[in-house]
Amino acid sequence: MSREFTTAAVVGLGTMGAGVVEVLARNGMRIVGIEVDQGAADRGKSRVEASVERATSRGKITEEEAADILGRITYSVSLDDVAPADLVVEAVPERLELKKEIFGKLDSVCDRDAILATNTSSLSVTELSVATDHPRRVIGLHFFNPAPVQKLVEVIRTVVTDQGVVDEAVALVERLGKTPVVVGDRAGFIANNLLFGYLNHAVQMLESRYASREDIDAAMVMGCGLPMGPLALMDLIGLDTAYEVLDTMYHQGRDRLHAPAPMIKQMVTAGMLGRKSGRGFYSYAKPGSSTVVPDATTPAARTVSGAALRPIASVGVIGSGTMASGIVEVFAKSGVEVIFVARGDAKVEAVLRKITSSLERAVSRGKLTEDAKVAALGRITGRTSLDSLAQADLVVEAVVEDLEVKRTLFADLDRICRPGAMLATTTSSLPVIECAAVTTRPHDVVGMHFFNPAPVMKLVEVVHTVATAPDVVDTVVDLCGRIGKHPVTCGDRAGFIVNALLFPYLNDAVRMLSEHYATADDIDLAMKNGCGYPMGPFELLDVVGLDVSLAIQRTLYLEFRERGWAPTPLLEQMVTAGYLGRKTGRGFRIYA
Numbered sequence: 304m305s306r307e308f309t310t311a312a313v314v315g316l317g318t319m320g321a322g323v324v325e326v327l328a329r330n331g332m333r334i335v336g337i338e339v340d341q342g343a344a345d346r347g348k349s350r351v352e353a354s355v356e357r358a359t360s361r362g363k364i365t366e367e368e369a370a371d372i373l374g375r376i377t378y379s380v381s382l383d384d385v386a387p388a389d390l391v392v393e394a395v396p397e398r399l400e401l402k403k404e405i406f407g408k409l410d411s412v413c414d415r416d417a418i419l420a421t422n423t424s425s426l427s428v429t430e431l432s433v434a435t436d437h438p439r440r441v442i443g444l445h446f447f448n449p450a451p452v453q454k455l456v457e458v459i460r461t462v463v464t465d466q467g468v469v470d471e472a473v474a475l476v477e478r479l480g481k482t483p484v485v486v487g488d489r490a491g492f493i494a495n496n497l498l499f500g501y502l503n504h505a506v507q508m509l510e511s512r513y514a515s516r517e518d519i520d521a522a523m524v525m526g527c528g529l530p531m532g533p534l535a536l537m538d539l540i541g542l543d544t545a546y547e548v549l550d551t552m553y554h555q556g557r558d559r560l561h562a563p564a565p566m567i568k569q570m571v572t573a574g575m576l577g578r579k580s581g582r583g584f585y586s587y588a589k590p591g592s593s594t595v596v597p598d599a600t601t602p603a604a605r606t607v608s609g610a611a612l613r614p615i616a617s618v619g620v621i622g623s624g625t626m627a628s629g630i631v632e633v634f635a636k637s638g639v640e641v642i643f644v645a646r647g648d649a650k651v652e653a654v655l656r657k658i659t660s661s662l663e664r665a666v667s668r669g670k671l672t673e674d675a676k677v678a679a680l681g682r683i684t685g686r687t688s689l690d691s692l693a694q695a696d697l698v699v700e701a702v703v704e705d706l707e708v709k710r711t712l713f714a715d716l717d718r719i720c721r722p723g724a725m726l727a728t729t730t731s732s733l734p735v736i737e738c739a740a741v742t743t744r745p746h747d748v749v750g751m752h753f754f755n756p757a758p759v760m761k762l763v764e765v766v767h768t769v770a771t772a773p774d775v776v777d778t779v780v781d782l783c784g785r786i787g788k789h790p791v792t793c794g795d796r797a798g799f800i801v802n803a804l805l806f807p808y809l810n811d812a813v814r815m816l817s818e819h820y821a822t823a824d825d826i827d828l829a830m831k832n833g834c835g836y837p838m839g840p841f842e843l844l845d846v847v848g849l850d851v852s853l854a855i856q857r858t859l860y861l862e863f864r865e866r867g868w869a870p871t872p873l874l875e876q877m878v879t880a881g882y883l884g885r886k887t888g889r890g891f892r893i894y895a
């Protein structure tokens with residue numbers, strides 16, 4: 304029989320502590336919340352009340368339940384008041400000395416059987432435990448932000464934690480309706496270890512002005528289906544907390560990629576802590592608010608050049624694969640005349656069949672009318688010769704990902720297309736400038752990186768090289784809006800925004816697996832239930848294909864020469880073994 308926890312204490316009622324109080328009180332426990340002083344206790348109380356009120360207004364709990372929950376919570380500024388608790392959760396700022404001092408005091412105040420838990424994101428639970436005389440009862444209970452919403456709780460056991468304490472903690476987490484994952488004591492545990500390298504990288508992208516905050520966030524939300532972009536997430540976590548987590552991770556692993564981007568420290572020093580202070584990467588209506596308000600860096604309009612946009616009446620698309628047919632469909636559906644060129648009549652027919660059946664599916668699902676389908680098909684012309692593109696205003700190539708093939712194609716297009724016509728590549732990993740350099744019009748060459756499936760995915764990365772003319776970028780950005788896509792702009796670097804942020808994280812997950820820190824199932828669970836990701840890293844790797852993922856990771860490594868981005872040997876070995884993911888029936892998992 305596991306213990307029935309009836310009374311708990313939470314020390315520190317900030318972003319996390321207030322959420323943990325709510326979670327515990329919702330499950331019938333009596334809670335005492337401890338803060339440093341009366342002002343902080345009052346702020347903590349309002350945080351809890353506001354969150355319970357939100358849950359009531361959304362119909363998740365009744366007015367009566369809300370009153371009961373709030374009635375079970377008391378607030379205090381004296382640590383002595385934790386004495387009756389069977390469980391104490393510490394959630395003070397991420398500073399080792401402060402936490403150690405609190406654990407020392409808790410040990411002397413609490414009953415011998417009480418469990419002492421820390422909500423630390425990255426500090427050593429072992430170090431905190433040895434600040435007490437009873438390290439066997441110290442454990443990590445790492446809730447995720449916002450605690451009432453995110454399902455995951457990482458339960459961290461040290462080498463001295465009593466197995467009974469681990470079992471009781473797991474049972475409690477389950478009783479709270481959350482998913483426990485038990486892991487050893489290592490900086491960042493599962494989720495933050497994989498998350499914070501990515502967050503830091505996103506800040507570095509912004510810091511180096513590679514892309515705007517809005518574009519970095521939109522790229523990850525729309526390109527990967529994440530619940531929020533990395534910079535908005537940093538604001539939610541709190542930049543001070545994020546700094547401390549990165550700093551601890553850096554000191555434990557000495558991985559340069561975890562060294563906090565200088566901008567984070569500057570923002571913390573300036574008091575720009577994120578939502579809690581009303582200003583972080585974004586500006587908020589008031590401290591604690593989630594409503595973003597415009598500020599000096601909010602883009603006024605998408606156009607940057609101020610020059611007139613180039614007219615686009617007809618578009619050419621080259622290729623007959625998944626991307627090409629998807630792109631043709633997108634243009635035709637949104638009223639643009641498209642000529643596509645494929646190698647041979649059979650391929651032309653195949654593309655037309657693919658688009659027709661895709662449009663018919665849209666009609667049968669009620670997403671498109673029969674008339675709109677007929678009109679879209681009427682805008683599509685299939686050809687087998689590039690000469691048919693002589694009068695196109697924009698040509699988008701989506702042929703095989705092979706640089707020599709693309710360079711030959713761009714040289715041909717340069718000869719064939721009218722002066723002023725823009726030439727775009729959908730490459731996801733080759734340098735756009737390589738294509739531009741074989742033409743006499745590098746200023747007219749741009750990247751248009753659509754995502755698969757193109758008719759569904761909203762994002763397009765519009766890639767400018769060092770030579771691209773600003774009005775070409777503006778025209779293509781505007782066109783993306785006209786065809787119902789969300790454009791983001793970035794420079795011509797390996798991986799652009801999305802792949803550069805996504806693949807190192809996937810590679811890190813493979814490394815974590817190969818180090819036997821956690822299983823693929825636990826890692827997938829942690830990212831889905833802790834961070835709200837639609838798929839865990841191993842599910843995603845199996846869908847994308849391990850060979851494709853390895854190729855992208857190699858490209859990133861070769862371009863940036865970051866040691867931490869070298870493909871994990873396990874990934875290489877799986878590819879060598881032919882375990883490429885779903886397409887071969889076996890990847891990180893085996894498929895029927």
Ligand SMILES: NC(=O)c1ccc[n+]([C@@H]2O[C@H](COP(=O)([O-])OP(=O)(O)OC[C@H]3O[C@@H](n4cnc5c(N)ncnc54)[C@H](O)[C@@H]3O)[C@@H](O)[C@H]2O)c1
Pocket residue numbers: 314315316317318319320337338339343347393394395396397398405422423424425445446447448539540541544579
């Ligand atoms: N922010 C997140 O997304 C997140 C997620 C999971 C875990 N954590 C961890 O939770 C802990 C708290 O982080 P946070 O983001 O809630 O920080 P926060 O700054 O929002 O809140 C910390 C609170 O602790 C109070 N405090 C400071 N000293 C205290 C003391 N001696 N006694 C009692 N209260 C004290 C502060 O007044 C403040 O209200 C950290 O260990 C952090 O790593 C944070």
